[in-house]
Amino acid sequence: MASRPRSIAGMLRAAVALILSLTLLVQPAMAQSILRDAETEALLDEMSAPLIRAAGLDPKNVKVVLVGDNSINAFVAGGQIVYMNSGTIMQADNANEVQGVIAHELGHITGGHIVRFSEGAKAATGITLLSLVLGIAAVAAGAGDAGMGIMAAGQQAALGKFLAFTRTQESSADAAGAAFLEKAGITGKGSLAFFKRIENLEYRLAIPQDDSYGRTHPLSRERISVLEHQYQASANWDKPSDPALEEHFKRVRAKLKGFASEPATTLREFPERDKTEPARYARAYAWHKSAYPDKALEEANALLAKAPHDPYYLELKGQILLESGKPNDALPSLREAFERTRAQPLIAGLFGHALIATENPANFAEARNVLKAAVAKDNDNPFAWYQLGVVYEREGDLPRAMLATAERYNLQGQSQLALANARQAMQGLKEGTPDWLRAQDIAMVSEADVRKDRKKK
Known part of the structure; x- marks a missing residue:
């Protein structure tokens, strides 16, 4: 008699575990850090704006947020926000590939997939609960093996039901993304290239490619097969990407690599003999992270020699000087970056920090005004709020x-x-x-x- 309650308890725990796993799948992990960078956010806004309009949405209301994770991934988690791992940009060959990813995620937003996610979980949970009741009844009647079998089959059916639901959503987002690219006049070559990149990654990781039943997404080759014909038939197929956009993308990609990668890795990929702007940009961050401020400044000054008033190069120089303990020297560069970006909030936060770091009371009033402007434009900026608290405290x-x-x-x-x-x-x-x-x-x-x-x- 003592063994039967333990079997039932074990089945209950198994059922609850599956229900909880479905719940967790519905709620993507948001514990990862968000990366904020003025230039990267400006680029993402530029890349996504035509796609957002093609999706029938307002670019003012849709955000692409960068997550500090070097793996390839993008997702939505409610509202009109696309979350994109920094690794998606770092591993993409061009801006057009990233536009394909954004278009797909916009398909999830316009399809209301996060809101409807609960439908899939609810159906799967219903199957699990029914199998739980039947299984316990069988055990209570003395058919322990049959009860366990009912439970196991119910769990498998529930998971299969849920995965089928998510695959349908992914296919729907693929189709919507393709439509948005078409309407925006953007080629689908990048989208296809990115799917092929994912397929190659799956092969390297030995992820089975013969059956999509146990997957949240359709097989990559199935997605490529469906989209390839549609993209190639489009009038946009051979339309080149905007050269200026692609050049900006190379800059930002190099910047992210310099920021997120180990300095030794960055310096191997961008050796000192490479005098291109992206390479200098990446090395400036690598040297700065390695505590070589003179070398970092050398790269920043070389960038400014070609583009003396580029606000993001000015921001870089100011940041290096500030974080090297030279806030007074940082002020001219940061002030110009602040003015040329019309008080961009993230740059304003850095500028305000530099003004405070001078420890000169004559700079506190300007710092307060700069930081108040920063949080007025972008309330979701903990660093600016922290600096504003500091200057208020310094002023009593x-x-x-x-x-x-x-x-x-x-x-x-x-x-x-x-x-x-x-x-x-x-x-x-x-x-x-x-x-x-x-x-x-x-x-x-x-x-x-x-x-x-x-x-x-």
């Missing part, structure tokens, strides 16, 4: 320093710290003012989040 405005700190912790999901700082800010701010009301909002939201966290524990 502790309530607003607490409010800026609360904003930062709120963005970072640290509810307890956000709540504490928001409450302290409210004590020093005049009740009913915009700043007081904002502190109150953060406190209310954070308090609710803290309560939820306590209930989970």
Whole structure:
């Protein structure tokens, strides 16, 4: 009699595990870090805008967000946001390939696939629960082996149902992406090339290519076969990509490699004999990461010799100087980059940081204005909020320093710290003012989040 409850308990645990795994599949992992870079975001906006319009969406409302991961991947997780791993750009041959990836992900957005994902999970969970009930009934009747078999078959059927649902969504996104490329007047060569890249990667990783049943995506060769004819029949097939866009892409790809790769790897790929702009860009970051500021500055100055007013080269030089302990020397470059990008928020955050780092009180008022402009344009900028809190503290405005700190912790999901700082800010701010009301909002939201966290524990 003692063994039967343990068998039932084991089956219950197995069923719950499968249900939870389906739930996790519905919610992509968002614990990875988000990379913010002004030039990269400008490039992604430029690359995606015609596709977003072709999808019937407004470029102002759709974002392509870069995830700090060197593997190839892109996904959507709700709303009008495409998340793209930095490795997707680093491993792509050209901008057109990345446009194919963006077009596919826009297909998920316009198809409402994240909202509908729960439909697939619900159907699969229903099968699992039914098999659980039948299996337990069989065990209770004395047919333990039959009960276990029902459970196992139910789990397999549930997973198969869910995977079939996701494959259908992927095929739908492929078709939508192809339509968006066509409408935008962009060739599908890059899209095909990227699918072939994925297929080659799967072969190298020994991922089976003979059956799509156990996969979340259709077989890569099946996708290529379906899309190849459609792309080749398009009037855009032989249409070249915008040369200026492709050159900008090479710059940004090299920049990301310099930032994300080990310096030794970067210097092997971009040896010093390579005097091209992308190579110098990558090496500047590699030398900077290796704590060779003179060599990093040499590369930055060489870039500026060819393009003296390029805001992103100016930003690079200013960053090297600032992070090498020379904030006063960094100010001219960062000020010009700030002005030429019309106060781009990320560059503004760096410029404000440099002004504060001079430790010259005469610079604090400018820093405050620059940083306030930065967070007004881009509220989702923890670094700018941190710097704004610092300058308020240096000026003796502790309530607003607490409010800026609360904003930062709120963005970072640290509810307890956000709540504490928001409450302290409210004590020093005049009740009913915009700043007081904002502190109150953060406190209310954070308090609710803290309560939820306590209930989970």
